[in-house]
Amino acid sequence: MRIGEAALLSGVSAKLIRYYENEGLLSPAGRDKNGYRDFDDRNVYELRFIKRARALGFPIKQIAELLSLWRDTRRPSRKVRALAENHRQAIASRMEAHREIIDVLTRLIESCRGDDRPECPILEEFGTRRMHR
Amino acid sequence: MRIGEAALLSGVSAKLIRYYENEGLLSPAGRDKNGYRDFDDRNVYELRFIKRARALGFPIKQIAELLSLWRDTRRPSRKVRALAENHRQAIASRMEAHREIIDVLTRLIESCRGDDRPECPILEEFGTRRMHR
DNA sequence: CTGGAGTTTCCAATCACTGGAAGGTCAAGA
DNA sequence: TCTTGACCTTCCAGTGATTGGAAACTCCAG
Numbered sequence: 001m002r003i004g005e006a007a008l009l010s011g012v013s014a015k016l017i018r019y020y021e022n023e024g025l026l027s028p029a030g031r032d033k034n035g036y037r038d039f040d041d042r043n044v045y046e047l048r049f050i051k052r053a054r055a056l057g058f059p060i061k062q063i064a065e066l067l068s069l070w071r072d073t074r075r076p077s078r079k080v081r082a083l084a085e086n087h088r089q090a091i092a093s094r095m096e097a098h099r100e101i102i103d104v105l106t107r108l109i110e111s112c113r114g115d116d117r118p119e120c121p122i123l124e125e126f127g128t129r130r131m132h133r
Numbered sequence: 134m135r136i137g138e139a140a141l142l143s144g145v146s147a148k149l150i151r152y153y154e155n156e157g158l159l160s161p162a163g164r165d166k167n168g169y170r171d172f173d174d175r176n177v178y179e180l181r182f183i184k185r186a187r188a189l190g191f192p193i194k195q196i197a198e199l200l201s202l203w204r205d206t207r208r209p210s211r212k213v214r215a216l217a218e219n220h221r222q223a224i225a226s227r228m229e230a231h232r233e234i235i236d237v238l239t240r241l242i243e244s245c246r247g248d249d250r251p252e253c254p255i256l257e258e259f260g261t262r263r264m265h266r
Numbered sequence: 267c268t269g270g271a272g273t274t275t276c277c278a279a280t281c282a283c284t285g286g287a288a289g290g291t292c293a294a295g296a
Numbered sequence: 297t298c299t300t301g302a303c304c305t306t307c308c309a310g311t312g313a314t315t316g317g318a319a320a321c322t323c324c325a326g
Binding site: 045048049052053056057066069070072073074075076077078080081082084085087088091092094095098099101102104105106108109112113114115116117118119120122123125126127 | 203227239252
């Protein structure tokens, strides 16, 4: 099938399919004699795999590793799990950073009257104090 | 003062100071006759302001708005507060997305034995099922 | 034989940096 | 006086995952 059909079936845009192919994520897709890419069901499966892994925030390089584990039917599931655990930790760290930011922003927002007058503890704290808690 | 001293005092690298200046965040800094930038205390104050706003995840363009509100002594604090609230909402959305990802990853990780055998529900679910909850 | 839909490649922009190259300026030390 | 070295300058490129566009090609229908 051509790239448009693969895009429809996988939910991945043609642009992005070319990018993923270029990054070496896909099993080699053939070419028709007119130069058009020729994808098969395995490629569509890989594209769906990539799409779901991306939706979970895995970076492209880690998805490449996941795909190579998927292709290796003798992989130890330990490796897959380790990858997932590392990634969960990375996301958890980012989430914690966001939580701290939200706490600070909430405190700042509550301290500001938010009316027509210029007094604003938000601006003052940005300029002068450090922000903790 | 020159860029190195401003970097030390503000905690912002010289590279980044030039970038911020280029992006129009700083009040215009002068130049010595040798072409070196000449910063004053106001610039250092702005750099610290930028650094703290960045630490809270504000994008550069919003920091530019915050700085222009800071410079306008007749600003309505309403505008500052609105900016902060919008940003808090943006961060909260990202945090919620991360929370959902962590829930899915946790379920997947728990479903995988993580031993020497190849069976792995993580890979299976990436390829075939959709992931919710 | 013309139009349009689909395809190809390549280049650019996003965002906030970071790094490096190549060169100018200036004070201290030999 | 000459040189070293620590500064400073500008410009260019790369990061990650996409998206957009341009210019050119194939192919099918009208």
